[in-house]
Amino acid sequence: MPIRQEPSSRVLRILxxxxxxxxxxxxxxxxCSTGWHALxxxxxxxxxxxxxxxxxxxxxxxxxxxxxxxxxxxxAARASSPTVGLVAVVPPDAQAAAPTVLPKxxxxxxxxxxxxxxxxxxxxxxxxxxxxxxxxxEPAVLxxxxxxxGILDIVDRVAGTPATVLITGESGTGKSLLAREIHRxxxxxxxxVEVACGSLSESLLESELFGHVAGSFTGAAGDREGKFxxxxxxxxxxxxxxxxxxxxxxKLLRVLQDMQFEPVGGAQTHSVDxxxxxxxxxxxxxxxxxxxxxxxxxxxxxxxxxxxxxxxARKTDIPLLAAHFLRTSAARAxxxxxxxxxxxIDALVAHDWPGNVRELQHAIERGVFLGRGPSxxxxxxxxxxxxxxxLAVGPGPETAPLKQALATPERQLIVAALExxxxxxxxxxxxLGINRTTLYKKLKRLGMDLATLEPAR
Numbered sequence: 148m149p150i151r152q153e154p155s156s157r158v159l160r161i162l163x164x165x166x167x168x169x170x171x172x173x174x175x176x177x178x179c180s181t182g183w184h185a186l187x188x189x190x191x192x193x194x195x196x197x198x199x200x201x202x203x204x205x206x207x208x209x210x211x212x213x214x215x216x217x218x219x220x221x222x223a224a225r226a227s228s229p230t231v232g233l234v235a236v237v238p239p240d241a242q243a244a245a246p247t248v249l250p251k252x253x254x255x256x257x258x259x260x261x262x263x264x265x266x267x268x269x270x271x272x273x274x275x276x277x278x279x280x281x282x283x284x285e286p287a288v289l290x291x292x293x294x295x296x297g298i299l300d301i302v303d304r305v306a307g308t309p310a311t312v313l314i315t316g317e318s319g320t321g322k323s324l325l326a327r328e329i330h331r332x333x334x335x336x337x338x339x340v341e342v343a344c345g346s347l348s349e350s351l352l353e354s355e356l357f358g359h360v361a362g363s364f365t366g367a368a369g370d371r372e373g374k375f376x377x378x379x380x381x382x383x384x385x386x387x388x389x390x391x392x393x394x395x396x397x398k399l400l401r402v403l404q405d406m407q408f409e410p411v412g413g414a415q416t417h418s419v420d421x422x423x424x425x426x427x428x429x430x431x432x433x434x435x436x437x438x439x440x441x442x443x444x445x446x447x448x449x450x451x452x453x454x455x456x457x458x459x460a461r462k463t464d465i466p467l468l469a470a471h472f473l474r475t476s477a478a479r480a481x482x483x484x485x486x487x488x489x490x491x492i493d494a495l496v497a498h499d500w501p502g503n504v505r506e507l508q509h510a511i512e513r514g515v516f517l518g519r520g521p522s523x524x525x526x527x528x529x530x531x532x533x534x535x536x537x538l539a540v541g542p543g544p545e546t547a548p549l550k551q552a553l554a555t556p557e558r559q560l561i562v563a564a565l566e567x568x569x570x571x572x573x574x575x576x577x578x579l580g581i582n583r584t585t586l587y588k589k590l591k592r593l594g595m596d597l598a599t600l601e602p603a604r
Contacts, residue, residue, distance in 0.1 A: 194220045206221075211237075232275070302329055307333055313425050313449050314453050325455065326426065327339055330422070465500075486523070493525075495528070564579050572587070
């Protein structure tokens with residue numbers, strides 16, 4: 148008879164990971180009989196997909212999974228469930244024979260075969276450790292450069308006030324992230340609502356912002372709530388504000404002054420309490436001088452102005468940002484990636500990053516998804532980062548054999564074709580001019596696991 152024991156802190160879910168599917172399922176079923184909500188995974192890729200859903204309170208992992216699979220599962224579980232309790236299942240007597248080589252990621256360990264009491268005790272111990280783990284919210288804007296410190300100081304001082312904030316800076320510098328950080332620190336109970344003004348026509352933008360009533364225009368079959376109303380008691384973020392038409396600028400001026408508006412085709416006036424944050428990558432003062440942006444609207448939104456510096460102006464933050472994107476990308480890819488080679492770091496710091504932080508994020512993601520080694524190498528990065536359109540491999544230890552060097556662009560072409568085809572293998576194969584069988588052979592030869600590369604749906 149199994150021992151019934153209530154899970155510590157009423158754990159939402161516990162994941163059992165073992166490459167022996169029958170063993171994982173049997174353990175999960177037994178844990179369910181003791182009061183847990185247990186799930187089983189028979190492979191690392193399956194475990195990573197389950198872990199990515201979040202909500203794990205515990206995870207029982209076979210420490211002997213091949214190719215450092217246990218560490219991959221641990222990284223993925225912690226990324227989505229920071230307080231998860233991780234139990235390493237180790238070979239018989241491993242704890243007594245070699246305690247120094249036990250997994251560093253484990254909150255508790257258990258040797259098999261184990262008694263029911265020992266297994267439950269190990270799970271409870273891990274969950275207890277995990278529940279005490281302090282999880283600090285990482286700032287949306289990362290960096291130690293003085294410019295970033297100054298920006299976060301301004302955010303701290305204005306977040307709790309109703310002041311309108313205008314964020315300027317080049318595309319990709321993180322203006323949207325900063326807007327979210329302002330909302331997070333504001334303590335407002337409402338939602339964060341984002342509107343990309345440049346992606347909508349004037350008529351659609353007006354309906355998007357203020358809503359509409361049924362029959363107000365062709366296709367308006369029913370009433371629709373606008374973004375300003377959704378942001379009541381929260382924050383509304385108007386991105387690309389410089390693209391607003393003159394007529395829309397007049398409407399926005401009235402809303403920002405009185406926080407009142409009428410939906411398109413309606414007569415009822417709505418009042419809202421919404422914090423307004425705006426952003427642009429254009430010089431609004433120059434647009435005012437050219438007569439393309441209303442001066443009264445400019446002075447109304449230019450209450451607190453924050454300029455986001457380009458990444459090339461704060462290159463000392465590149466290693467920190469790269470490490471952050473490496474952790475998140477490795478968790479998504481289900482790979483244990485230790486870091487970057489010295490040559491890769493040098494290439495990252497030397498690049499000018501015209502696409503700023505967004506370009507850096509995409510470069511790291513590509514390096515993690517396409518790389519094969521324990522570290523991201525210079526050849527795993529986009530060609531623009533390591534100096535041109537050709538295969539740039541440096542001298543000495545960074546020089547790769549020809550076969551390895553040719554594999555990098557081949558992997559990139561395959562991933563690009565799959566992304567374009569919506570991850571349909573047959574369509575991607577036709578795009579590449581090969582049949583599906585050949586594509587599968589190439590994937591196997593290049594060590595590409597599509598289960599970890601394909602984004603979660």
